[in-house]
Amino acid sequence: MTFEIALRLTEILLGWAILQASLEHLSLPHMPRMLFSLRATLAVMLILGLNSSFTLTLLLLISILLLHHFQGPYNGGADKMGFLILTCLTLAHLTPPAWAELALAYLAAQLILSYFISGQIKIMNLEWRTGRALSDVFAYSAYPVSENLRALAHKPGLTFTASWAVMLFEVTFPLAFFHATALYLALTIAAFFHLSNACFFGLNRFFWTWLAAYPALIWLQTRLIGA
Amino acid sequence: MLQILTDTLRLTLPALIPSWRFFKAVQPSPRIEWRSPDLDEHWQAFRPRPTHLSPITILQRMIWNPRWNETLFMVSCSERLTAEVTDHSIGEILKPLRQDMPHKATTLQFRLKFIDRIDGTLQEQITFTSGIYPAQHKGRDNDI
Numbered sequence: 001m002t003f004e005i006a007l008r009l010t011e012i013l014l015g016w017a018i019l020q021a022s023l024e025h026l027s028l029p030h031m032p033r034m035l036f037s038l039r040a041t042l043a044v045m046l047i048l049g050l051n052s053s054f055t056l057t058l059l060l061l062i063s064i065l066l067l068h069h070f071q072g073p074y075n076g077g078a079d080k081m082g083f084l085i086l087t088c089l090t091l092a093h094l095t096p097p098a099w100a101e102l103a104l105a106y107l108a109a110q111l112i113l114s115y116f117i118s119g120q121i122k123i124m125n126l127e128w129r130t131g132r133a134l135s136d137v138f139a140y141s142a143y144p145v146s147e148n149l150r151a152l153a154h155k156p157g158l159t160f161t162a163s164w165a166v167m168l169f170e171v172t173f174p175l176a177f178f179h180a181t182a183l184y185l186a187l188t189i190a191a192f193f194h195l196s197n198a199c200f201f202g203l204n205r206f207f208w209t210w211l212a213a214y215p216a217l218i219w220l221q222t223r224l225i226g227a
Numbered sequence: 228m229l230q231i232l233t234d235t236l237r238l239t240l241p242a243l244i245p246s247w248r249f250f251k252a253v254q255p256s257p258r259i260e261w262r263s264p265d266l267d268e269h270w271q272a273f274r275p276r277p278t279h280l281s282p283i284t285i286l287q288r289m290i291w292n293p294r295w296n297e298t299l300f301m302v303s304c305s306e307r308l309t310a311e312v313t314d315h316s317i318g319e320i321l322k323p324l325r326q327d328m329p330h331k332a333t334t335l336q337f338r339l340k341f342i343d344r345i346d347g348t349l350q351e352q353i354t355f356t357s358g359i360y361p362a363q364h365k366g367r368d369n370d371i
Binding site: 021025027028030064068070071072073074077080081083084087110114118121125136137140141143144145146147 | 234235238239241242243245246247248249250251252253256257258276277278279280285288289290291292293294295296297298299300302303307313315316319322323326342343344349
């Protein structure tokens with residue numbers, strides 16, 4: 001994948017993620033409507049590729065305003081990843097080519113770390129290794145989208161197997177970087193992982209936002225190894 | 228100006244250099260309960276989750292899930308409020324609460340209940356009980 005295609009795909013996917021989140025905000029009565037209307041409009045401009053440098057800079061400024069407004073990310077990790085992608089994209093547009101490549105490479109590296117670190121800290125924790133942590137997520141965390149999902153807390157074999165599947169996938173994710181086919185396979189599994197999180201825990205915005213970072217990693221793999 | 232700059236750095240740096248430590252451990256989990264003291268003394272769970280969701284609803288929520296995402300933001304605000312009481316966190320919790328209040332309610336109060344596993348059993352602890360507020364927002368939030 002060329003740098004230009006990766007950049008354009010990232011813009012389209014991030015534009016969709018921002019548009020989706022902004023429309024959700026606009027449906028709630030007490031949100032700053034002007035800000036989210038402008039953000040939704042800019043997201044459409046980003047998808048269409050209209051004046052990308054200007055659009056990205058404005059979107060970045062609005063994201064900073066929203067961080068102040070909510071005194072932190074509204075949607076936790078999804079907003080953090082969205083801000084990171086937005087910053088890297090903006091830098092990629094505003095800086096000379098070498099720096100632009102560095103900006104996208106930084107995003108790709110952070111994507112690898114996002115899986116590796118979250119796997120590594122889990123695998124070091126006895127509660128995760130025994131499956132108890134995942135049982136507790138279902139038993140009493142605020143995340144399960146329906147009460148019947150809480151019954152999964154009482155299936156220790158399932159939570160044990162699922163915990164190890166997630167941890168092993170996350171810690172071995174960086175290895176996929178060394179082969180194009182392995183990377184596509186790993187990203188497909190990762191997308192299904194986010195999809196399952198969206199189904200079980202309602203984390204729909206994580207799915208769209210993380211997907212937006214994938215082109216950067218595919219490009220970096222091609223740039224450093226694939227060719 | 229310096230304060231704005233410091234705040235901006237405090238808010239943006241965790242996104243630019245993220246720790247990615249998702250679910251390192253399962254923390255005590257907050258629930259928001261509310262009551263309208265003029266209508267009923269009993270506490271009620273705020274937005275109790277449904278017993279079951281159909282596969283179609285789950286798929287629809289991939290695209291459209293504003294109330295759930297708002298509820299997750301209230302979880303963040305509850306955690307912030309337990310760490311430090313601020314007008315901002317109280318205000319952000321009050322907004323959706325007011326939206327869901329029965330029309331005839333004139334006052335509103337909420338509390339935070341945290342659930343945690345202690346010595347192998349799930350236990351509940353009330354960590355915060357708010358003042359009593361008007362059920363409809365009229366400018367700045369002050370206790371009644």
